[in-house]
Amino acid sequence: MTSRTDSRSSPANGPRLSLYTTFRLGGPCRGLTTCVNATELRRAIRAFGEVGEDFVLIGGGSNLLVNDAGIDRQVIRYFSERPMVARQGNEIIVQASTRLDDLANYAVQQGLDGLLCCTGIPGTVGGAIVGNAGAFGEQIGDRVISITALDRNATERELPADELGFGYRQSRLSDTGAMVAAARLRLRQGDRTRLRARRQEILALRAAKHPDWQRIPTAGSFFKNIEPTSSAERRQAAGWFLEQAGAKNLRVGGARPYEKHANIIIAERGCTAADVLELSRQMAALVHEEFGIELHREVRLLGDWPANAV
Ligand SMILES: Cc1cc2nc3c(=O)[nH]c(=O)nc-3n(C[C@H](O)[C@H](O)[C@H](O)COP(=O)(O)OP(=O)(O)OC[C@H]3O[C@@H](n4cnc5c(N)ncnc54)[C@H](O)[C@@H]3O)c2cc1C
Incomplete structure (x- = not known):
């Protein structure tokens, strides 16, 4: 190929x-x-x-x-339209170009448990590892044994998970600029029937709460949830603060929050990237005024943006 x-x-x-x-x-x-x-x-x-x-x-x-x-x-x-995955016992070796949901589905079909949290999340395995994507309190980084990384000279290195600095929606890879070519993941044996049923439940849950990204332009949650200030607290949903602050009433050009989820921005006809950024700035300002909380972007900016972009 x-x-x-x-x-x-x-x-x-x-x-x-x-x-x-x-x-x-x-x-x-x-x-x-x-x-x-x-x-x-x-x-x-x-x-x-x-x-x-x-x-x-x-x-x-x-x-x-x-x-x-x-x-x-x-x-x-x-990016690969076709899953590039191989199983070795309870481990999976995957090319990072594979779509994340193809990987999650492969694991279920193999009766392997541990990747249900990635069900229905768009994007690739590489993008997911860099941003430690996940849901329901679990993330892909929990399953990574090691990655095959390439640097800007195309030099290949095998990096174990403990060198990747996984945290909530982040990893050290964003700072180093290393590119994820492939990954080795550790899963566990599960019950295939139960895994299939849970996968369908998660897909239905996502369809009810999130816009269908194949039809409605979006990048999912725009801001990260709020980190607890002590170990006793749980992470709090940015969407709740946005909803309470009235962010759903905002609109900039073709950009507006999704009616079912205040932390998701959707781009309607005629929308520009500048509309989305300005809307996100106004959303963050509302939450700051109302609760004194700083929201941090989950979506990444690409291109030349003003230095004061949220
Ligand atoms: C409808 C919708 C729902 C979503 N739900 C969730 C969710 O529940 N949980 C969640 O965590 N995210 C969610 N997301 C966000 C997104 O799907 C994930 O963050 C996804 O993992 C991004 O992968 P990507 O391949 O699209 O990355 P891209 O958007 O293409 O890139 C993101 C960043 O990763 C870098 N990158 C991409 N590939 C590589 C690679 N191979 N090596 C090194 N760097 C790389 C890019 O340079 C960029 O900085 C959602 C998005 C949408 C549209």
């Missing part, structure tokens, strides 16, 4: 990142190369290195707000 490249001479004519993000927002980039496995990823990184082209890496684009002006860099999209 070979990687696919969509490349033009100037970023203004380059592929639009709105085609590759679930917000359906974002201007052009210099060129976009899709890689489906570690070999292709390594090759693409080397090729850009040889010609001195800078690049950014994305996965499913489901946690990104890309600037309307786009980015004057190459983009590598590490």
Whole structure:
């Protein structure tokens, strides 16, 4: 299999990142190369290195707000339509280009427990590991044994989980810039019938609470939940504070909070990335005025944004 490249001479004519993000927002980039496995990823990184082209890496684009002006860099999209997964006993080896829900489904079909928390979350395994994605108090980082990481020179290293600094919706990988090519995960034997039933329950729960991202442009929860100030407390939902502060009444251009979940921004017809950012700024300001709490963004910004962006 070979990687696919969509490349033009100037970023203004380059592929639009709105085609590759679930917000359906974002201007052009210099060129976009899709890689489906570690070999292709390594090759693409080397090729850009040889010609001195800078690049950014994305996965499913489901946690990104890309600037309307786009980015004057190459983009590598590490994404596979087909699950690239292998089982070894209770361990799974997965190419990080695999869609997260394909991995969660594979585990269920194999009768392996431990990834139900990833059911229905869009994006790739790589994006999930970098942001330690999850739900219901569990996250993918809990299952990671090690990753195969590539640096900007395409040098490969095996990094054990205890070097990845997993925390709530974060890992050390964001600081180091290491790219996740593949991962080894440890699961446990489960009851296939029970796992299948739970998967269906979670999918139904998500369908009831979240917008269908295939139809409604969004990047899911915009802000992180609020960390407890003592070990006795639980993490508090940012959506609750936003709801109480009246954030659902806000609207900026085509951007507005989703009617069933105040922490989810949806982009309606004509919406720009600047609308979304301004709305998020106003939402955070409301919560700060009402409760004195600072909200921190979960969605990542890509492109040149003002230094004072939330
Ligand atoms: C409807 C909806 C519901 C969601 N629900 C949840 C939820 O319940 N829980 C949750 O945690 N998240 C949720 N999300 C957010 C999102 O799906 C996850 O954060 C997902 O893991 C992001 O993966 P991605 O491949 O789309 O990453 P992208 O958005 O493409 O990238 C995000 C970041 O990861 C980096 N990155 C991507 N791939 C790699 C890689 N291979 N190596 C190194 N860095 C990489 C990018 O550079 C970028 O900084 C939801 C999103 C939507 C749209």
